[in-house]
Amino acid sequence: MDLSNLKPSGKRRKRKRVGRGESSGLGKTCGKGHKGQKSRSGPDLSPGFEGGQMPLQRRLPKKGFSNPFKVCYQVVNIKDLACFDAGATITAELLREKGIIKRRGPVKLLSNGDVSVAFTVMVDRASSAARSKIEAAGGTVQEQL
Secondary structure, eight states: OOGGGOOOSSOOOOOOOOSSOGGGSSOTTTTSOSSSGGGSSSOOOOTTOOTTSOOHHHHSOOOOOOOTTOOOOEEEEGGGGGGSOTTOEEOHHHHHHHTSOOSSSOEEEEOOSOOOSOOEEEESEEOHHHHHHHHHTTOEEEEOO
16 A cells, blocks of 8 residues: 555545536526525625514513623532542642532532541632531631632
């Protein structure tokens, strides 16, 4: 086998050559039919255009509201902290390295699960139940936000 024997993997579709005579199958009107808006040259129609009819996105009523100032916390449960050693200082960067949280942004600690070792947790928010569980085990919770 050498370079002259190589062929592309999969199919290769031939380029559509329009306006090259009637026998080509795409002659005269070039596959666009006769007259009308879609047969003309120029800009394409937008995806929601319905030929002048009131478009669907304007026929339907508006509903709801998106608050631009909403704060979306990344949730960490106490049971997720079991992989850390006793006496460790747990921060958002450490949680991201371990893969417990994925995105950047504020972190909130919730009380789902049990804790048996003492460690220091530095998060943006913590529920009161989570705080009491960690302090009962001998650890501390520091809120940064």
